[in-house]
Amino acid sequence: MKQMTYLEAGREGLAEMMREDPTVWALGEDLGRGGVFGQYHGLQQEFGKDRIADTPISESCILGSAVGAAMMGTRPVVEMRFADFALCAVDELVNQAAKARYMFGGQARVPMVVREPSGLWRSSAAQHSQSLEAWYAHIPGLVVVMPATPADNKSLLKQAIRCDDPVVYLEHKDLWALQGPVDDDAPDLPLGKARIARAGSQITLLSWSAMFHQAMQAAELLAAQGVSAEVIDLRSLWPWDKATVCESVGRTGHLLIVHEAVRVGGFGAEIAATVSEKLFGQLKSAPARLAAPRIPISYAPTMENEVRISAEQIAAAALKQIGKINA
Amino acid sequence: MTASNFDRTRYSRFYSQMLRIRAFEQAAIKAKEEGLVLGAIHPSIGQEAAAVGVCENLKPDDILLSTHRGHGHTLSKGASPEAMMRELLGKVGGNCGGKGGSMHIADFSVGMLGANGVVGANINIAVGAAHAIKLKGEDKLVVCIFGDGAINRGPFLEGLNWAKIFNLPVLFVCEDNAYSATTHTRDTTAGEGPVARAKALGLEAQSIDGNDVVAVDIATQDYIRRVKMHGPHLLHLKTYRLGGHTSTDAAGYRPTGEADEKWNHDPLVRCRTLLTEAGVAVAELDNLEADASREMAAIYATARDAPFPPAIEAYADVQDIGDPRTEAF
Ligand SMILES: Cc1ncc(C[n+]2csc(CCOP(=O)(O)OP(=O)(O)O)c2C)c(N)n1
Ligand SMILES: [Mg+2]
Numbered sequence: 233m234k235q236m237t238y239l240e241a242g243r244e245g246l247a248e249m250m251r252e253d254p255t256v257w258a259l260g261e262d263l264g265r266g267g268v269f270g271q272y273h274g275l276q277q278e279f280g281k282d283r284i285a286d287t288p289i290s291e292s293c294i295l296g297s298a299v300g301a302a303m304m305g306t307r308p309v310v311e312m313r314f315a316d317f318a319l320c321a322v323d324e325l326v327n328q329a330a331k332a333r334y335m336f337g338g339q340a341r342v343p344m345v346v347r348e349p350s351g352l353w354r355s356s357a358a359q360h361s362q363s364l365e366a367w368y369a370h371i372p373g374l375v376v377v378m379p380a381t382p383a384d385n386k387s388l389l390k391q392a393i394r395c396d397d398p399v400v401y402l403e404h405k406d407l408w409a410l411q412g413p414v415d416d417d418a419p420d421l422p423l424g425k426a427r428i429a430r431a432g433s434q435i436t437l438l439s440w441s442a443m444f445h446q447a448m449q450a451a452e453l454l455a456a457q458g459v460s461a462e463v464i465d466l467r468s469l470w471p472w473d474k475a476t477v478c479e480s481v482g483r484t485g486h487l488l489i490v491h492e493a494v495r496v497g498g499f500g501a502e503i504a505a506t507v508s509e510k511l512f513g514q515l516k517s518a519p520a521r522l523a524a525p526r527i528p529i530s531y532a533p534t535m536e537n538e539v540r541i542s543a544e545q546i547a548a549a550a551l552k553q554i555g556k557i558n559a
Numbered sequence: 560m561t562a563s564n565f566d567r568t569r570y571s572r573f574y575s576q577m578l579r580i581r582a583f584e585q586a587a588i589k590a591k592e593e594g595l596v597l598g599a600i601h602p603s604i605g606q607e608a609a610a611v612g613v614c615e616n617l618k619p620d621d622i623l624l625s626t627h628r629g630h631g632h633t634l635s636k637g638a639s640p641e642a643m644m645r646e647l648l649g650k651v652g653g654n655c656g657g658k659g660g661s662m663h664i665a666d667f668s669v670g671m672l673g674a675n676g677v678v679g680a681n682i683n684i685a686v687g688a689a690h691a692i693k694l695k696g697e698d699k700l701v702v703c704i705f706g707d708g709a710i711n712r713g714p715f716l717e718g719l720n721w722a723k724i725f726n727l728p729v730l731f732v733c734e735d736n737a738y739s740a741t742t743h744t745r746d747t748t749a750g751e752g753p754v755a756r757a758k759a760l761g762l763e764a765q766s767i768d769g770n771d772v773v774a775v776d777i778a779t780q781d782y783i784r785r786v787k788m789h790g791p792h793l794l795h796l797k798t799y800r801l802g803g804h805t806s807t808d809a810a811g812y813r814p815t816g817e818a819d820e821k822w823n824h825d826p827l828v829r830c831r832t833l834l835t836e837a838g839v840a841v842a843e844l845d846n847l848e849a850d851a852s853r854e855m856a857a858i859y860a861t862a863r864d865a866p867f868p869p870a871i872e873a874y875a876d877v878q879d880i881g882d883p884r885t886e887a888f
Binding site for chain 2: 255257283285287290292293295299301302303305308324328332333334335337338339340372373375396397470506
């Protein structure tokens with residue numbers, strides 16, 4: 233099986249879709265030069281300037297025009313550059329893209345993908361580091377996807393492009409260089425399906441995007457202490473795979489949700505509440521959340537690290553939760 | 560315009576369309592007074608020449624984007640007034656199945672891609688629709704109508720710039736009724752207004768008397784030709800909102816006598832005068848007026864008697880993936 237990075241996998245997924253379907257096109261700032269991170273490198277050479285369109289710095293028009301172009305039968309892939317800048321186009325996403333089909337009584341389809349590079353990397357501070365996925369999960373009409381691995385970034389991006397709904401597709405900036413196997417022959421994943429990445433029996437660690445990798449490391453640390461943790465990569469926030477999560481927590485009895493976004497009002501709260509409602513009698517502990525404090529993200533590493541969650545912290549929280557703290 | 564080259568058939572049709580819009584809105588205002596129209600409506604009484612002069616020039620597959628004050632545009636683009644009235648009343652058989660109401664009327668079957676409840680939001684959507692037309696190599700154009708207030712929102716700059724950069728087939732129409740809700744737009748708009756702003760971005764633009772349906776017609780024909788050859792243009796149609804912002808707004812903020820004076824320029828009366836001067840019989844014009852009233856009275860009655868949609872429809876047409884009919888929580 234070939235190895236490629238998360239970034240290359242996304243690029244290959246888009247290129248394959250553009251070869252397969254002539255109505256697919258991409259628009260955003262600096263795409264001709266490959267996009268800010270290189271996710272579009274070489275695509276304008278292959279597909280031309282019309283289908284890999286360099287746009288003005290007009291986020292509201294990038295997203296809003298994609299709504300019009302999608303309603304007219306094309307499949308735009310919108311590049312927002314940083315998830316933070318997508319906030320310049322909230323009306324276009326929330327009031328227009330997410331609502332057009334419904335408020336026009338089913339006359340419209342808005343098959344667009346909004347790519348939003350998201351999350352923390354080094355010293356990018358409060359306006360280039362946020363994880364806002366919970367906001368989007370809150371909006372009826374939107375599908376919300378957060379791939380964690382190269383294989384998923386290819387497969388889920390292709391499915392997002394095929395989807396007739398507007399999809400908010402949040403790639404994590406800190407994962408661009410992550411290498412992993414990508415199987416060209418594997419069938420593309422359905423949207424909304426979680427993956428049990430590591431089987432375990434004593435606690436379920438549930439996460440997505442970059443934080444999933446910390447959860448996997450935490451499971452290693454826990455194994456070294458004789459604790460068997462199951463790790464789930466949620467992959468999609470809407471729809472979210474309640475069946476897989478509940479089946480796992482039903483077996484382990486403990487759920488620890490880990491996400492990079494602020495804990496208050498984060499998607500972990502939704503999952504914890506749902507699991508509590510569905511599995512109350514079977515739970516051995518209250519579903520717990522490990523997530524960022526409600527502070528903006530800083531520049532200096534000492535302060536920036538206050539919002540980072542490490543594998544060690546996850547492992548410690550898990551031990552505490554199952555009552556195996558070594559004092 | 561001399562009597563000899565005045566196209567009586569064409570402008571009789573335009574007059575008839577203006578009468579239908581007026582009668583539709585009068586029926587809607589009555590229905591609102593009776594409590595049958597559930598939400599707000601924004602009548603375009605006094606602005607019918609702008610709607611008809613522009614939209615009668617569109618082919619069925621040309622695309623139109625409109626505003627919260629869009630009944631006239633939509634009717635003139637060919638939408639069924641009965642479906643529109645049903646939508647206003649939230650009834651089965653409305654254009655949007657009762658999900659949209661007046662501010663979200665759309666009829667994709669006639670190329671009407673939606674009114675919009677967000678001022679200015681239709682500009683970016685229109686530009687994108689034109690972008691798709693260009694990508695697909697189709698021979699049609701997009702008309703985007705917005706108010707004088709919308710030119711102070713960001714999409715006006717972003718959308719016009721975009722249309723010019725990508726050389727897109729869009730005709731922007733600023734339907735200037737002098738007011739943005741309860742404020743005279745003069746008091747909130749710097750500089751010379753929409754034409755100057757459009758020209759600053761390299762678009763051809765002109766202001767015309769939006770209550771003169773013939774002038775609007777001629778300018779629109781000219782601009783449609785030019786849009787197809789040279790990309791985006793902007794028409795500024797100067798008109799006047801004879802009523803309030805919504806049907807229940809008494810518009811007491813207007814200077815005394817202003818609206819009374821403006822009724823002297825009612826576009827329907829002006830069109831009727833042109834037609835009689837061109838020799839069209841008064842009886843013929845009276846018939847058109849009676850036809851329009853009769854048509855709208857009938858659709859009002861059917862809409863009134865139609866049922867509300869079943870509650871379960873609230874779950875339909877949200878999304879395919881994560882469909883609330885499977886999981887709404
Ligand atoms: C973004 C946004 N801001 C405010 C409003 C409330 N609002 C509805 S119509 C209107 C006035 C719009 O004026 P104009 O663009 O001139 O259109 P007109 O109502 O005169 O047709 C306002 C402020 C809105 N719907 N959307
Ligand atoms: Mg106005």
